[in-house]
Amino acid sequence: MSGHSKWHNIQAKKGKADAARGKLFTKIGRELAVAAKGNPNPATNSKLADVIAKAKAANMPNDNIERSIKKAAGEIGDKEYKELTYEGYGVGGSAVIVTTLTDNNNRTASDVRAIMSKHGGSLGTTGSVSYMFETKGLIVVEKTMDEDAITELAIEAGADDVVTGEDVYEIYTTPSAFSEARKYLEGKGLEFLQAEISMIPQSRITLEPNKLETFRKMLERLEENDDVQDVYYNVDLPDDEEEE
Numbered sequence: 001m002s003g004h005s006k007w008h009n010i011q012a013k014k015g016k017a018d019a020a021r022g023k024l025f026t027k028i029g030r031e032l033a034v035a036a037k038g039n040p041n042p043a044t045n046s047k048l049a050d051v052i053a054k055a056k057a058a059n060m061p062n063d064n065i066e067r068s069i070k071k072a073a074g075e076i077g078d079k080e081y082k083e084l085t086y087e088g089y090g091v092g093g094s095a096v097i098v099t100t101l102t103d104n105n106n107r108t109a110s111d112v113r114a115i116m117s118k119h120g121g122s123l124g125t126t127g128s129v130s131y132m133f134e135t136k137g138l139i140v141v142e143k144t145m146d147e148d149a150i151t152e153l154a155i156e157a158g159a160d161d162v163v164t165g166e167d168v169y170e171i172y173t174t175p176s177a178f179s180e181a182r183k184y185l186e187g188k189g190l191e192f193l194q195a196e197i198s199m200i201p202q203s204r205i206t207l208e209p210n211k212l213e214t215f216r217k218m219l220e221r222l223e224e225n226d227d228v229q230d231v232y233y234n235v236d237l238p239d240d241e242e243e244e
Helices: 007-014 018-036 046-057 062-071 105-118 147-157 175-187 209-224
Strands: 082-089 095-102 133-142 161-164 168-173 192-201 228-233
Touching: 018 046, 018 062, 018 095, 018 228, 046 062, 046 175, 046 192, 082 105, 095 105, 105 209, 133 175, 147 161, 147 168, 147 175, 168 175, 175 192, 192 228, 209 228
Parallel strands: none
Antiparallel strands: 082 095, 095 228, 133 168, 133 192, 161 168
């Protein structure tokens, strides 16, 4: 249950650099409010509990988390947000999946299409690239214990795999097992660097430098869009970008 970690790539994708932290909190805040709508109690709302874990892994302050949950009974009640997913291609034949949370389908579709088109990409139909990805629960923890110990905990939690990186362990579950595994590991005192349902590429491609720069700019524009929650892709980013 071990292999090479791609977590730094995921970190770059998630935009957790300080410059993007405010934008990230805004996006997670909306996700919290939507998840809490109808049931703001994480003890009986597993989706909300999962998003709270995601927020904590992103170092979102507790006050922000609580405020976002309270919005579920307030201003967000006036808006109907939908979760929409777009699939398409970036430069060099790269595969891209964009998940969004929006109150205006037409605006979001138009924005995503324009950003991808401007950077040499295009939107595809549903299923056009998703077959290249696997939906998995992903929990990332710092390497504070040996591999045998974390593997034993992961097995007890119901995880499928543990991937060993230089500084972290990636623990993978099926989507249906994610919530229970997360709760089990939290109960064992583990703190998460990342905890969420993610789309993992089955393989990655390498782009030549000029195309990689174009791809990176497309990612930045997508991540800056208020409606975009996550961007998944199958491009292997070099180390200097992974560590940004």
